[in-house]
Amino acid sequence: MSQSGLVATADGQAVMGEVMDSTPASATPAKKPRIRDAEATKARILDAAKKEFAKNGLGGARVDVIAEKARANKRMIYHYFESKEGLFQTVLENAYVDIRTAELKLNLDHLEPREALERLVRFTWEYYQKNPEFITLVNSENLHRAKHLKKSEVIKVYSRKFVSMVTTILERGVSTGVFRQGIDPVQLNITIAAIGYYYLTNRFTGSIVFERDLMAKEALEERLRFNIDTILRLVSV
Template sequence: MATKTIKKVRDADATRARILAGAKKEFAKNGLGGGRVDEIALRAKANKRMIYHYFGSKEDLFRTVLEEVYTDIRAAERALELEHLPAREALEKLIRFTWDYYLKNPEFITLVNSENLHKARHLKKSEKIEKLFKRFVSMVGGLLDRGVQEGVFRPGIDPVQLNITIAALGYYYLTNRYTGSIVFQRDLMAPQALEERLAFNIETIMRLVCVDP
């Protein structure tokens, strides 16, 4: 009996994971409005009944996908173990990580864009998101405080403003890469252009934060 119960739980977890993976791809491609439950079911090798059983509705499934992508990036940030590094080195590592994460996970940006179109109505219902960001802001705040103690960072920098700026430097560049490549007449996604942009991002943040950039 116990073995059967364990198998059912594992099967349920596997099905739920497939549905989330399929929903992530579908919503990233077509947004909430254009995303189709039939297509998600096809991607997940599940049926629509199972989707509604596990997630209740398409809206709730979208909210869960958002929670998952935010959980993933926050978990990856914690894995950097920035608290064990000198503050300046830790900040540069966070800047590099954010840039690389956006490049390797383009669906994160498209999903965030989609939720902004809906004025964050799904995230407003999520207690999970609030907890995730409290921990993240605390982590960045601790990094800044450590830098002040080490004599390398200016005091009084708001960790929320800093995070917004780090994110914005990469976010805007990548979300506007197609129009930007035409307007500025350069391939913004060429390897050298990406390296130059990362170097610019690091220099910009360091000049903002450091006592002696």
């Protein structure tokens, strides 16, 4: 039994990526493979939960399904996250931290302002595509009037950094003379997100309404070009 347990844990880590290095700093030279690994179990639950919540929303998600997909006992979910909503809150918080972290890593400050803005539009577009759960989680959270995000304190810190990033780009563009004055960074931020987010979140109804496969490769490329164009025209003098 102990061996099968070990295999199971190894599998779990393989699925979610490299987690093995997150072993607590123990001075034990011989690293015994842990059959019981709280961090790994937690991580598997969070990963399974993210997918299930994204697929079915908070209301439609099933705790039993999450436990099964995480190859964890349902009891563990309540042990680590207290409740279904507690689990959702953690998943959502992580999702926000992830995107904000990735954005800040872009390091746009040394780029020419127009180039910086284009990169941001491109990044946002690609991030939404690579992480479709983000969009669905945010939608679900808004359906519940952001009651979970309201409780989060970390979010604010990350958000401020993000807003100030765009503010800086705008200011630099104005002083260089390539951007016009008086643009509200928040409105710009919202617009950059909107033109990508809406297209992707409504891709199913959109493909029907416009009788066009909005997710075809060329369609996606065309949309990105259009979005970059939209933003640059918006800020240009």
